[in-house]
Amino acid sequence: MAKIDFAEFNAEAQRTDGYRLWAIGWPTKIIAVLTCLILIGLSISGVLLWWWRRPKSKLGMPGRVNEQVVPKWMVAVIVVLSIFMPLMGVSLLLVLFGDWGWRRWQRSRNNQPA
Missing domain, CATH: 1.10.287 (Helix Hairpins)
Known part of the structure; x- marks a missing residue:
């Protein structure tokens, strides 16, 4: 394998790589981290809300309905x-x-x- 420097790439490859670096810049990383935190928060809050609202000493599942x-x-x-x-x-x-x-x-x- 040969080591190729960035300057040795043609103009098309440099533009593509520059776009990739921009797309994965710090604003995108912040958005990705916020999205992950929101999803984690939704998962935790869903379990907590179910736990607090369920009947005591029961699972809190809905009753069985007729087979449809x-x-x-x-x-x-x-x-x-x-x-x-x-x-x-x-x-x-x-x-x-x-x-x-x-x-x-x-x-x-x-x-x-x-």
């Missing part, structure tokens, strides 16, 4: 998005299998038929 049928158009949208975004599809499958396993475990624990 998912519309066919929604299933189609989810399948199409899962094809174009495979990681989303894998995460949805993990959640579905986790929910199925949890319900099955709860039923077996309560000795209810599946």
Whole structure:
């Protein structure tokens, strides 16, 4: 590997590099840090607000609603998005299998038929 000095780059490369240095300058870094701090604050305040408002000695989850049928158009949208975004599809499958396993475990624990 050869060491190339900045002056040896052509004008196009120098402009591109100069733009990159400007885009990652101190104003952008300040904006990025503020964004991170806001997201951290939202995460912490969300947990705290839930903790303070939940009923004492309970988890505070909403009551169980009747099983609802998912519309066919929604299933189609989810399948199409899962094809174009495979990681989303894998995460949805993990959640579905986790929910199925949890319900099955709860039923077996309560000795209810599946």
